[in-house]
Amino acid sequence: MTLTHTTSNASTSTSTSTSTSTATSATSTLTTVADPPTACVVPTHDGPLLARIGSPADLKALPAQQLPALAEEIRQLLIEKVSARGGHLGPNLGVVELTIALHRVFDSPRDAIVFDTGHQSYVHKMLTGRVAEFDRLRQQDALSGYPCRAESPHDLVENSHASTALSWADGLAKGFELTGEPDRTAVAVVGDGALTGGMSWEALNNIGGARRPVIAVLNDNGRSYDATVGGLAGHLTELRDRTEETAPQPSSAPSGSLFEALGFAYVGPVDGHDVEHLEKALRAARDLGRPVLVHVATVKGKGHAPAENDEADRLHAVGVVDPATARPLKASKPSWSKVFAQEIVEVGAERPDVVCLSAAMVRPTGLHAFATRFPDRVFDVGIAEQHAVTSAAALSTAGLHPVVAIYSTFMNRAFDQVLLDVALHDRPVTFVLDRAGVTGPDGASHHGMWDLSTFSQVPGMRIAVPRDPSSLRELLREAVAHEGPTLLRYPKADVGADLPALRRTDGVDVLFASETRDVLLVAIGPVAAECLAAAEQLGSTGIGCTVVDPRWVAPVADRLTEFAAGHRLVVSVEDSSRCGGIGTLIAQACADEAVPAPVISLGLPRAFLPHGGRADLLESAGLSSRGIVDAVLRARANQPQQQYGRTS
Template sequence: MPQRNQERLLPSVRQPSDLRRMTTPELTRLAGEIRTLLIEQVSRTGGHLGPSLGVVELTLGLHRVFDSPADRILWDTGHQAYVHKVLTGRWQDFGGLRTRDGLSGYPSQEESPHDFIENSHASTALSYAYGMSKADSLRGVTGRRVVAVVGDGSLTGGMAWEALNSIAGEGRPVVIVLNDNGRSYSPTIGGLARHLAGNEPDKFFATLGLQYFGPVDGHDLDAVQDALRSAAEIDGPVVVHVLTRKGYGYELAENDQVDRFHAIKPMNPETGVPVKAGGPSWTSVFADELVRLGGLREDIVAITAAMQDPTGLSRFAERYPARVVDVGIAEQHAVTAAAGMAMAGMRPVVAIYSTFLNRAIDQVLLDVALHSCPVIFVLDRAGVTGDDGPSHNGMWDMSLLNVVPKMRIAAPRDAATLRSALRGALDTVDGPSAIRFPKGEVGAEVPAAFGCAGIDVLRPDPVDDVLLVSVGAMAKLCMEVAELLHSDGVGVTVVDPRWIKPVNPLLPAMAHRFKVVATVEDNVRVGGFGAMLGQQLQDACVTTPVVNFGIPQQFLAQGKRAEVLAECGLTADVIATEIVGRLLDPASWPAVADVETSGLVG
């Protein structure tokens, strides 16, 4: 760590070229300053601390050997890119990390010319690298190096191997820096991990046609630079195998065995204890119910794509270790493997972030649904996740799954309906089911006044002005909208169908009694629940207009969930005002093109 009587070096680093004037002792001091900055700032804002601490010396070496942005340094996943941001002139911005209009938690093209790919989904950097190298060759560009920094966990993903096949097959001059810390979120699994941990990883890569340097101590800056300089001289594909320790230089993170410091919430840096514990999360409710059901049904098997703890499967793994399968960062494999397990008599539960299900829609459609496999998809972090940025919002799952035949989709509004949805999905034997819920605290339960044919009536009203259909976690917001409208003399009945696909046939039957039907969802409006309900009403010749409130068809900037929802027009005041306008003067309702950016609809 830097001494008090020494001038800080970090303020002198405005661009990577500044590093090349520094001596080895100065670089060692700078590494300490960077670690201090990351621990102090990320513990305030939350973010990916452990991965970044592990690559300080590696990143220093990369920016001393290669000339970014003339040379292209690509970061697979981006969890490990904080040090890269520090060294490319953004160290003073870390106080606003992951906040609205602040520094992104991932590489961002808007922030810096040194960030080439906004990459927060794993196993993709090698494909980008191949494409860039190929394009340079076709365009006659010479002298530019393409460097892909890839974690060992990312090499469990099939897309990485597809890219390696092209890179090696064509002899592309790509420098592949394998950052091997033995972990993704949790320990890296499978045959690859055994090969990398063995004594002859060079032979493993040689069989693919890749030159190999290493393994190199990733915390020895001189050794890292020597290996990178040697690799830079190779006119062909080369692997630099660097061994690092996640959380290096921060004792709490180094000794972390369950990866609590991979991605942290705001915490006390001295103790590692979160600043705000909060109430039960959606994930924990699912986790507890799955453990309970696992004791009742021996056919339940849980599947994760390298995210056992974040998706709530660790508790199930502790109780039933033989019934948890981690396939690595390989969502496509996870889904089709689940289909195979279902065909063989098991009831697989695929726990996955909504944003990562995007990667396996083909498998959901043609490997699971086509064969009527009763696979259960539990979609964590559905809807707006907020501070994780545009790539992590789970705002497309309903639109994607709505086109899948035989798929049933549940959107629970609270803990009780989440537990009920999981039980209902397990009772479904003729096709797949999906259960979606958001990130964060589950909050208080929203009781139903009564139920009718699978629909919960949350707020009945004798006056049939507005039928307000709530989707999942939007129930509390819908109740607030109803109260505002009620104060304006508008009769509002709020219902929650709980299972949103297929559309409950009672909804069209109810809709004809009302002047307006309004739906509220935290999914993109295009192809979402509101659009599907509108189609059902049209098919049933119900002429009641349907007003859909949801997320616009655009990528959303980072911010707290409430901030992002507000910018999409998903607040009680906005929704109530728009509904009143529709009731009083239908001709004044704005056209779709005028409100697409706000999330509202005509």
């Protein structure tokens, strides 16, 4: 492949060194032209190639003829290890050759390589000395499924929320310039799905105007989870369809890519599974010494038939599966997401005004069945949570009732829109937050532990936390019937059996009641089962408990403070941050009503929690029956509470 640099400014002057050159043209394009094909004979070698690679320096020393064999080894290892432990399989199968080329061309960690998002960094981890650790991928106190600074200096940014890498690259390039290190390169590896997020375009606007040496590597596989949506997807398809045989020939005119209009040189499209072509393209981009976008066409799930043939999401993320077929080794149990998926279809059948929105996660959030039955009433806006929320506010103004289904951790991005576009206008929009609380193996950035603290501050917002399948169905229906903003949240977990109430009093469910009223346990949603177990254990020691489920947790119900007034101690338990959480609201409400009973708030610590099993992490935060019993006994003995993690 020959790379040709063309400009639209005849007076452009270029100075070249071994690593950088500077181009001053207003518009710059690189096009790819195929070299004559050459035969590739892979030489024999002793033992696995991957075993020889402990760092990028070892990779650079590997003869180019052996790289296809290395790529095959990596793919087989990915299939074996990810199938055994679960994780992001399809995205990593698609970036094998690209990651090899990146580490052969750039000098990590001196050159900064930032992945957007970090779930496509498994190959990067293998090439930076962590192959042996894949036996415990995503296990507690072991290898993270995302970049992790504690693991390696090659993991610069622990990013797993999309559309951020270009801003990181922009800031790094500015920093390198100001600290006298202009020979360092900032590289952002960005999926086409991440370009549907507005933050990417804020960064592209700044990078293109500043002319610093930033390389944006567009990993274009046409998908995030589902197919990439919107007008950008069409533009990328047009660019991607320019194969090496039909690519524009070198000329003085730009290729017409949107990126050139923003001030980038454009390289591509480049075959993302040809290391030789990738290396040439990346070296040419590096040597320009200016903003360059390298458009790399990849296949998500490349080299693994079950992934390439998976129409849903190309095996984006898998649990423990058969490596040959990708079928689960165990039958799945009913999940919270599945209960929501079933009920929202029933609601949609009864309420033609109900419409649903998702931010590139129609399937993961449980909206696929709704979309299948009511295709005109589902809107996938791409990775654009802020746009989803404001668009929902407008849909409600037009007379519809939007249900916005988003992962809890991603909802953090849209606080301003919830506050000022939905709540300020008192719009009847229902937010359904999946993956709330501890999510388990995806780690700090994916734990949905801030939603209750954050959105309970929004005036007019009513928040519900279901405890079981029946309450989820019931609360969803109550939410869409409400003439104002509402929010439901539930975890990534098996949903379990129903926990029937003894009675309901003014909207508060009583789940357990002793004859004596020593302790009121306020169970916030799914922790109800642990609260019931704790009440039984405390009862065996002579401590009488009442267990209540408020159902609607914010604002605090008057009936809840009345319950509190009838007990000697109140303990709230929530799978969310204890800082500013529902326990704090209950304590404030009790203080306002002069309730004498002290309020103990149990919840997640003010810390970034690691990855691990959900049950293990909840136990370590004191949110098991044992932790609840311990908290009650400490409070009754006037002893300090156990401190979990970094608390405020």
